[in-house]
Amino acid sequence: xxxxxxxxxxxxxxxxxxxxxxxxxxxxxxxxxxxxxxxxxxxxxxxxxxxxxxxxxxxxxxxxxxxxxxxxxxxxxxxxxxxxxxxxxxxxxxxxxxxxxxxxxxxxxxxxxxxxxxxxxxxxxxxxxxxxxxxxxxxxxxxxxxxxxxxxxxxxxxxxxxxxxxxxxxxxxxxxxxxxxxxxxxxxxxxxxxxxxxxxxxxxxxxxxxxxxxxxxxxxxxxxxxxxxxxxxxxxxxxxxxxxxxxxxxxxxxxxxxxxxxxxxxxxxxxxxxxxxxxxxxxxxxxxxxxxxxxxxxxxxxxxxxxxxxxxxxxxxxxxxxxxxxxxxxxxxxxxxxxxxxxxxxxxxxxxxxxxxxxxxxxxxxxxxxxxxxxxxxxxxxxxxxxxxxxxxxxxxxxxxxxxxxxxxxxxxxxxxxxxxxxxxxxxxxxxxxxxxxxxxxxxxxxxxxxxxxxxxxxxxxxxxxxxxxxxxxxxxxxxxxxxxxxxxxxxxxxxxxxxxxxxxxxxxxxxxxxxxxxxxxxxxxxxxxxxxxxxxxxxxxxxxxxxxxxxxxxxxxx
Amino acid sequence: xxxxxxxxxxxxxxxxxxxxxxxxxxxxxxxxxxxxxxxxxxxxxxxxxxxxxxxxxxxxxxxxxxxxxxxxxxxxxxxxxxxxxxxxxxxxxxxxxxxxxxxxxxxxxxxxxxxxxxxxxxxxxxxxxxxxxxxxxxxxxxxxxxxxxxxxxxxxxxxxxxxxxxxxxxxxxxxxxxxxxxxxxxxxxxxxxx
Numbered sequence: 001x002x003x004x005x006x007x008x009x010x011x012x013x014x015x016x017x018x019x020x021x022x023x024x025x026x027x028x029x030x031x032x033x034x035x036x037x038x039x040x041x042x043x044x045x046x047x048x049x050x051x052x053x054x055x056x057x058x059x060x061x062x063x064x065x066x067x068x069x070x071x072x073x074x075x076x077x078x079x080x081x082x083x084x085x086x087x088x089x090x091x092x093x094x095x096x097x098x099x100x101x102x103x104x105x106x107x108x109x110x111x112x113x114x115x116x117x118x119x120x121x122x123x124x125x126x127x128x129x130x131x132x133x134x135x136x137x138x139x140x141x142x143x144x145x146x147x148x149x150x151x152x153x154x155x156x157x158x159x160x161x162x163x164x165x166x167x168x169x170x171x172x173x174x175x176x177x178x179x180x181x182x183x184x185x186x187x188x189x190x191x192x193x194x195x196x197x198x199x200x201x202x203x204x205x206x207x208x209x210x211x212x213x214x215x216x217x218x219x220x221x222x223x224x225x226x227x228x229x230x231x232x233x234x235x236x237x238x239x240x241x242x243x244x245x246x247x248x249x250x251x252x253x254x255x256x257x258x259x260x261x262x263x264x265x266x267x268x269x270x271x272x273x274x275x276x277x278x279x280x281x282x283x284x285x286x287x288x289x290x291x292x293x294x295x296x297x298x299x300x301x302x303x304x305x306x307x308x309x310x311x312x313x314x315x316x317x318x319x320x321x322x323x324x325x326x327x328x329x330x331x332x333x334x335x336x337x338x339x340x341x342x343x344x345x346x347x348x349x350x351x352x353x354x355x356x357x358x359x360x361x362x363x364x365x366x367x368x369x370x371x372x373x374x375x376x377x378x379x380x381x382x383x384x385x386x387x388x389x390x391x392x393x394x395x396x397x398x399x400x401x402x403x404x405x406x407x408x409x410x411x412x413x414x415x416x417x418x419x420x421x422x423x424x425x426x427x428x429x430x431x432x433x434x435x436x437x438x439x440x441x442x443x444x445x446x447x448x449x450x451x452x453x454x455x456x457x458x459x460x461x462x463x464x465x466x467x468x469x470x471x472x473x474x475x476x477x478x479x480x481x482x483x484x485x486x487x488x489x490x491x492x493x494x495x496x497x498x499x500x501x502x503x504x505x506x507x508x509x510x511x512x513x514x515x516x517x518x519x520x521x522x523x524x525x526x527x528x529x530x531x532x533x534x535x536x537x538x539x540x541x542x543x544x545x546x547x548x549x550x551x552x553x554x555x556x557x558x559x
Numbered sequence: 560x561x562x563x564x565x566x567x568x569x570x571x572x573x574x575x576x577x578x579x580x581x582x583x584x585x586x587x588x589x590x591x592x593x594x595x596x597x598x599x600x601x602x603x604x605x606x607x608x609x610x611x612x613x614x615x616x617x618x619x620x621x622x623x624x625x626x627x628x629x630x631x632x633x634x635x636x637x638x639x640x641x642x643x644x645x646x647x648x649x650x651x652x653x654x655x656x657x658x659x660x661x662x663x664x665x666x667x668x669x670x671x672x673x674x675x676x677x678x679x680x681x682x683x684x685x686x687x688x689x690x691x692x693x694x695x696x697x698x699x700x701x702x703x704x705x706x707x708x709x710x711x712x713x714x715x716x717x718x719x720x721x722x723x724x725x726x727x728x729x730x731x732x733x734x735x736x737x738x739x740x741x742x743x744x745x746x747x748x749x750x751x752x753x
Binding site: 117118121122125126129146178179180181302303304306307308 | 572573577617618621622624625626627628629630
C-alpha cells in the first residue's frame with residue numbers, strides 16, 4: 001500500500017523509536033502534522049520554535065537518544081537556528097524537521113520560504129533537503145544515525161510540502177551506508193600505550209574531562225581510571241557529573257569560574273590528560289600560557305578537535321569509553337609516586353575553597369543552589385540558563401551523576417533553561433528536574449511556562465532574580481568602571497508571582513535565608529510545575545574568576 | 560604557504576557550498592577552485608588552491624573530512640603531483656606584432672583558438688610557472704582578457720597516500736566498494752597533455 005510522504009516520515013520516526021516530538025505546526029508542514037494526528041508519537045506543542053529545539057536538545061542530552069522537533073517553514077525554521085547552534089556547539093543529538101515550500105516554488109521567494117539549507121549549514125552536523133518521496137526513509141535513517149554517532153550533533157531535514165503529499169511504498173531500510181561518514185571507535189592501541197606510558201611516568205598528572213566523556217557514557221571508565229591511578233580530576237561545565245564532586249580526587253570545575261585548585265593543578269601539571277574535552281577558551285584562558293609545563297594527552301572522537309587550539313603531544317582519536325577501557329588496563333596506581341603532588345593539591349584545596357558570604361542574612365544565589373543540591377541529594381537533573389546563576393550552579397550544586405547537568409556551555413544561549421528542563425523531564429519522567437535560571441535569561445523563553453502548565457510537566461523553575469543581567473553587570477563593574485550599560489532590569493521585570501498565576505502554575509517566593517528551606521521543600525513536594533521566585537542579592541559577583549585573556553592561575557578571588 | 564587540496568565529494572547539490580563554507584567561516588581566501596565529475600558520475604573532484612598557515616590548513620582539512628558528503632581529502636602540497644590549468648588569453652596582435660605574439664604561442668606550445676584583425680585568442684595549459692611566464696611575455700603586447708579554469712591536480716602515485724586517507728573504518732562491503740572509484744580517480748592519467 002502506498003503512503004504519502006508525510007505518513008512515511010511519521011512512520012520512519014516511529015521506526016526510529018521516537019516517543020516525543022516537540023514542535024509547532026504551520027502551512028508547509030500541515031500534511032505531516034495531519035499524519036502525526038494518527039500516530040502513536042506523543043506531540044508536545046511549544047509556544048516558540050526555539051523552545052522546541054532546546055527541548056529536543058535536552059531530551060537528547062538526558063538520554064543519548066536524538067530528540068526530535070518539527071516545525072513549519074520560513075520563520076519557524078529560522079527560529080530553530082539558535083537551538084540548532086546550541087546543540088551543535090555542545091554535541092547534542094537532535095533531529096529537526098522543518099517544513100518547506102513546494103520544490104517547484106523553492107527559490108521564488110514564496111510565502112514563508114527561507115533558504116533553510118543555507119541558513120542551517122554552519123550550525124548542523126548535516127542537513128538534508130528531501131526532493132523525492134522515495135528518499136524519505138533513507139534520509140530519516142541516515143539523519144538519526146548521524147545525529148547520535150561519532151561526535152553527536154543536530155541534523156536537519158527540510159521537507160517540502162509537495163514531497164509530503166506525493167506517495168510511495170513504505171520500506172524502512174535496516175542499514176545505513178554513507179561512504180563519506182566514518183566513526184572512529186576503538187582508538188589506536190599504539191597511541192593508547194604511549195598515553196599510558198606518559199601517565200605512568202608523570203609526577204604531576206591531572207585529568208581534564210569534558211562533555212565527550214558524558215556523551216560516550218564513560219562515567220564508569222572515568223571513575224575506574226581515577227580510582228586505579230589516584231590522579232586528580234577536574235571537569236568542564238559540560239563534564240559535570242561524570243565524576244562525583246564529593247570524591248577526594250575531584251577538583252571540581254576548571255576554567256574562568258573554576259576552582260582555584262583545579263586551575264592551579266592544570267597549570268602546574270606535567271602531564272595533562274584531556275578526555276572528551278576541546279580546550280575551549282573559557283577553559284584554557286590565555287592559550288599561549290595554558291599548561292606551560294605539561295605534556296598533553298588528548299582523547300577525543302573528533303579528529304578536528306586534536307591540536308585545534310592547544311597543541312597536544314599524544315592524541316588518541318576514538319570513542320572515550322572503549323579507549324579508557326584499554327587505557328585502564330595499562331595504567332598503574334600512582335598514589336605513592338605522586339604523593340608530593342597530591343599534598344600540594346590538598347594544600348591548595350584547604351587554602352582556596354569555594355566560598356560565599358553567609359553571615360549577613362542576605363539571600364544569595366549560591367545558597368539557593370547549594371540548598372537545592374542538598375535537598376535533592378545532588379541527584380536531580382539540573383538545567384540552567386546562561387549567566388551568573390549558571391556558573392554558580394556549576395560551582396555549588398555538587399554533581400554526582402552523568403547527564404545530570406544540562407546547560408548551554410559552548411554557545412552560551414540564554415533561555416536554554418526552562419525549555420531544556422521540560423525536555424529533560426519528559427525524557428526522565430521519574431526524576432526530579434530543577435532549572436536554575438536568571439531573571440534575564442528566563443524571560444527569553446518564559447513562554448514555555450504555558451507548555452509546562454498545559455502538559456503538567458513538573459519542572460521546578462528557580463528564578464534567581466537579582467534584577468540584572470548579572471554576568472554582564474559583573475564584567476561592567478570589574479572592567480568597565482561600573483558603567484552598567486544595558487544590564488539593569490530592575491523595575492522593568494514583571495511580577496513573576498503574578499506571571500506564574502497567569503499561567504496557572506504554582507508560585508513560591510523566597511526572600512530571606514530563613515524562607516529558603518521551607519520554600520524549596522514545598523516546591524519539591526508539589527506534583528506539578530512550580531515557579532520559585534528567589535529575590536537574591538543584586539550586586540554579587542561570581543568568583544573565582546580568571547579574566548578573559550589571562551593565564552588560568554591569574555585568579556581573582558574576592559568572594 | 561600555498562596549499563593544493565584535492566577533495567572527492569558526492570556529486571550532490573549544495574556540496575560545493577559546504578566545502579567553500581568551511582573556508583569562508585575561517586576568513587580564509589580561496590585562490591582557485593575547480594570542480595568536475597570524475598569517471599564515476601556520482602563523485603566530483605574539487606581542487607582548491609589556498610594560501611595559509613599550515614595549522615589553519617590542517618584544521619580545514621580535518622573539518623572537510625568531517626563533512627558527510629566528502630569522501631576523501633588530500634593535501635597534494637609537497638607531493639609528487641601533476642598540476643595543470645587551462646587559460647584563455649585574448650591579446651592585441653595587429654599585423655605589426657602578430658608574428659612576435661605567434662612565436663611566443665609556439666614557444667609555450669599554446670594554441671591559437673580565434674583570430675581577428677586586431678587580436679588573437681590563445682589557449683594554453685600548464686602549471687602555474689609556465690602560465691605566469693607566458694602571461695608576462697604577452698603583457699607588453701596588450702592583454703585584453705584572461706580567463707583561467709583554476710588549477711586541477713593529482714598525485715603521480717597509483718593510490719592516495721595512506722597517511723592522508725580518512726581514518727577509515729569500513730562499515731561494510733558496500734562502503735568498501737564505493738571507495739574504489741575514488742582511488743581509481745587518483746591513479747588515472749591526466750587528461751591534459753603535457
